Amino acid sequence: MNAPKPRALKWGAFFLLLFAGVALLAPWLSPQNPDRQSLAERLEPPSPLHWMGTDELGRDVASRMVWGARVSLGVGTAAVLATTLIGVLLGALAGAQGGWVDALIMRAVDIFLCVPTLFLVLALIVFLGPGIENVILVIALTGWTDIARLVRAEILSLREREFVLAARTAGASPWRLILKHLLPNALGPVYVSVTFGLAGAIMMEAGLSFLGLGVQPPTPSWGSLLTSGQDYLQTAYWLTLFPGLAICSSMLVIYLFGEGLREYFNPRAAQR
Amino acid sequence: MSRGSVWAAGLVAACLAFATAGCRGRGHKDYDRVPDADVVANGDARVDASIGDAVTLNPLLAQDSASDDIIGLVFDALLRYNPGLELEGDLAKSWQVRDKGLRIVFHLRRGVLWQDGKSFTSADVAFTYRAIMDPKVACPFKADFSLVSRVETPDPWTVVVTYRKPFAPALSAWAEASILPLHLLKGRKLSGGSFDSHPVGTGPYCLVSWKRNQSIELKANPLYWEGEPHIRRYLYQIIPDPATQVLEMKSQNVDTVNLSSVPDQYRDLSRSASFREIGRTFRFPGFNEYEFFGFNLLKPMFQDKRVRWALSYAIDRKALIDSILLGYGQPCSGPYVPSMPAYNPRVTPVPYDLGKAEKLLDEAGWKRGKDGWREKDGRPMAFTIATNQGNKVREEVATILQQQFARLGIRARVQILAWSLFDSQYVSKKNFDTVVLGWGLGMDPDQYVIWDSKESGPGGLNFISYKNPRVDRLLEEGRTTFDWKKRVRIYRKFHALIAADQPVCFLFAPDSLSAVNRRFHGLLVTKTGCMWYWPTRWYVPKSIQLYP
Amino acid sequence: MLLRYALKRALFSVPLLLGITLISFLVLHLAPGSPVSARGSLNPHISPESIRELRALYGLDKPLSTQYWDWLKRCAGFNFGDSFQDRQSVLSHILQALPATLLLNGVALLLVFGLGLPLGIFSAIRSGSPLDRAFTLSSFLAFSIPAFVLALFLQLVFGAWLGWFPISGFSSPWSMGQGWLAQAGDVLWHLVLPVWTTAFGAWVTVAQYMRNSTLEVLSQDYIRTAFAKGLGARRITLRHALPNALLPIITLLGLSVPGLVGGSFIIETIFAWPGMGRLGYEAAMNYDYPLVMGVVVMGAVLTVFGNLLADICYAVVDPRVRY
DSSP states (O other), X not given: OOSOHHHHHHHHHHHHHHHHHHHHTHXXXXXXXXXXXXXXXXXXXXXXXXXXXXXXXXXXXHHXXXXXXXXXXXXXXXXXXXXXXXXXXXXXXXHHHOHHHHHHHHHHHHHHHHXXXXXXXXXXXXXXXXXXXXXXXXXXXXXXXXXXXXXXXHHHHHHXXXXXXXXXXXXXXXXXXXXXIIHHHHHHHHHHHHXXXXXXXXXXXXXXXXXXXXXXXXXXXHHHXXXXXXXXXXXXXXXXXXXXXXXXXXXXHHHHHHHHHHHHHXXXXXXX | OOHHHHHHHHHHHHHHHHHHHHHOOOOOOOSSOOTTTTSOOOOOEEEEEESSOOSOSOTTTOOSHHHHHHHHHHOOOSEEEOXXXXXXXXXXXXXXXXXXXXXXEEEEOTTOBOTTSOBOOHHHHHHHHHHHHOTTSOOTTGXXXXXXXXXXXXXXXXXXXXXXXXXXXXXXHHHHSOOOOHHHHTTSOSSSSGGGTSOOOSSSEEEEEEETTTEEEEEEOTTOTTOOOXXXXXXXXXXXXXXXXXXXXXXXXXXXXXXXXXXXXXXXHHHOHHHXXXXXXXXXXXXXXXXXXXXOTTSHHHHSHHHHHHHHHTOOHHHHHHHHSTTOEEEOOSSSOTTSTTOOTTSOOOOOOHHHHHHHHHHTTOEEOTTSOEEETTEEOEEEEEEETTOHHHHHHHHHHHHHHHTTTOEEEEEEEOHHHIIIIIITTTOOSEEXXXXXOOSSOOOHHHHOGGGOSTTOSOTTOOOOHHHHHHHHHHHHOOOHHHHHHHHHHHHHHHHHHOSEEEEEEEOEEEEEETTOBOOOOBTTBSOTTHHHXXXXXXXXXOOO | OHHHHHHHHHHHHHHHHHHHHHHHHHHHHHSSOOGGGOSSSOOTTOOHHHHHHHHHHXXXXXXXXXXXXXXXXXXXXXXXXXXXXXXXXHHHHHHHHHHHHHHHHHHHHHXXXXXXXXXXXXXXXXXXXXXXXXXXXXHHHHHHSOHHHHHHHHIIIIIIISOOSOSSOSSOGGGTTSOHHHHHHHHHHHHHHHHHHHHHHHHHHHHHHHHHHHXXXXXXXXXXXXXXXXXXXXXXXXXXXXXXXXHHHHHHHHHXXXXXXXXXXXXXXXTTOOSHHHHHHHHHHTTOHHHHHHHHHHHHHHHHHHHHHHHHHHHHHXXXXXX
């Protein structure tokens, strides 16, 4: 009975929509063109004209933040959708088929878990070259293991339930079994995991851009804004403060929403 | 509160106590009134700050500037450059070029000792040549010696180098090759052995200790042929963050710092009144390094000289220098920077002129469409600007150029790639439209490998595929001419030819920015720098020495 | 029985390790770019011939399968080869970077468990109290701050604004030549920000884990029985609940072993900490194949070993685990 649980879902959803709204309405919300350089106005502190200051090329940070929301949240969402697709498919396959298919997929999962994620991500990014599409691809390729394990476990526990056995004796094909009977019932925890995955993906994009391996300039993302601010930490705090706060608050909102979802699908756990 | 957090709070408190203990600056003496300022005294130390650690102290392998810094103090070469950027003798007392450049004779200095007390002879020089060419050693400057056919040592004080054909940059190559001790390396592993971290040379300082990623400590070499340096210790501190370097400089924990890559820090330091009491800042025109915007001349769009000139007119070089380097840089007009002898003063940097740029593009057939973007035969004028990741200056140049070109109705896309990927997949394979890159060259004006048409093959450094028979001829002539005045004339002609062709848009040369603590006396400040001959000239008067 | 179980598990991890090394090796060697072009700048003194020579020297001209087999054979004798960059042995590089990482992560780990465990237990016992609520809320906050954002904020506030702690680095230049106490204090002083960054996210995880585990135990029948018998709450918690609640923490400890040695390269890069994370990152950026493989293998071995250790410990303390 701790934390404002029943409200978590509502508030989480509200703020999440708010963030999404900012991202979608970026062209209208942004005070200025985010790429417009004004070299005479470089590194100006926050003022009524530039209320988050300007960066090293004299661009308006507030405008870049608004457009950055679009990139960061967009990349996060796309990546997590791809992750989920791969994870659910492989997890369902492993759980429903069993045998060598299961063994193969699960060994792959083990290996993926043991190779440091960042190493894989770095190697893949170097392989593919940086850029928005590749960042999405790389996050998806390295992030599917958690969901695959989750779905497999759910399906294993469902497989022996009566309704599945009934469907199987009725001669349902394996794919029909997976799609019609197993998956829909296994998805509850997946929703929760997807939410947390979204947070992870946004963080990963920010991290990659932070290392200079993410989106390409002049496209702003919160992570890339943070990186370029790092060099001016001592002289221009606003370049790190605002993107940092944006990343943290979006994480917070997503966690809130995820916690709400968890409680919704699994009320017993929430009573703890 | 749990016990754990109490414990943590205790830890923080303890650290704070240390912090206050550590923050104390050194109480400094008044450097304006030094009674014994002119009395040369021995003792004290120079603490230098570096962003990165040396990779190796083996001269055969070193490529990074940190390694070169230390190797330059431990080892000597046969020749060296003086403040007028001319060659003078180092381990060689004198030299002669004979048979129209086919033979170079070095007369070695007598009585030079290795830091372990053994005598230096011509055998060491011959051995160094063999070591450089050893197939088991990945020596980066092998190519500079590939034209050597023989190195002979008629007596212990004479070395005769024979070349297959005259090669004027040879002298500069010998000025860059540190001479290795035969008696310590004979029959040993030339790379990967213990010599890599325990080097012994003939230079002014000897290695004392090397703590990786922390510091390298050197001490004055009592056997040095020019006399033991007055500054008895040299400490090379690895401080990866330039802001921290400046803080340490202000509190006199660091004595010299190079701020060329962080003009913001340099500007703040040079304007600080409190720093002026204890230190001086120096700004010199950059030696031999410039940034450029290069075209892939295999692409039809850039084969049109009008397009190249239009893009060059569209670049506001002053704005680039002002915003990226805070004004600490010189615009470039060609492949040599203004401080070099080969620079042609009659060629001026391309001015910023959007009107001319528009006109040239229109003439070339790249006309503005209805939406304002340029196109020709239905194809939009669009290209990528690629550069390597990790170089802030180049990333900013690319981003600014993209904006400056957009004003002309050109769509450019910035691509920032990890160095190795950039080099192997884009530059070497000529798989790019345009690049932002820089050339850092040696003292010798030879630029054969960059501009000669024969060097435009796969993996060659003429990756922009520049081909001009007149330039080829001049480069060949410059390589085989030993007469310095004639060489300068040749290279000035070459400079003008390249500038007229604009195969790349020459952008700017960053200034060299540094700071030195004021307790050091005897500095030789010329228009080319302030560190000349420091090991033999610098001293700290007894009354203001800082270190025991 | 236990020994057989341990051996069986250890045997199972051999193919896993092989798989990891194979995948890492392939990813590394198939990635475009090569060590001979990874020097970070164009050098007009390097000719294409010397690049070919370099490739031969590194053995890169042989087929991949041969290179992998050679590498594997050398590994079997604990020889990870020499770094391409300076020809020093990979092992010496690792041994030089290890102490800094061990120090940073060791102190962080102490902090994580020293802070996380009591807090988790406390918040479980006082479930629903204001303190518990505050804990849940703050754990939300803690989860929401990525390490690199936290690192920058700490640098900004405590380094740049307040000037309490150094922004980065391992030691100050002035500490050279001072007494060992001053030097140790100086390193500790540099340690504060990176340790907090490292520990911040983790101690909340540990506390939450501990809280849930304690809650679960407290709801068990035997605890209720103990209460029914009229034993004191303090005695019950300490004697009956805690030992059982600590069981799952063993797994957590096992899982933190690789992190202890592996080092986070984001944190180490931001704070310029000369540890394993930075070593691996720089090696990867330079295409220093032997060094990257050495770092990866060490990380993988430790991960597998940590899991193994956790499983075995678990089997020792919890007899219900099937051998």
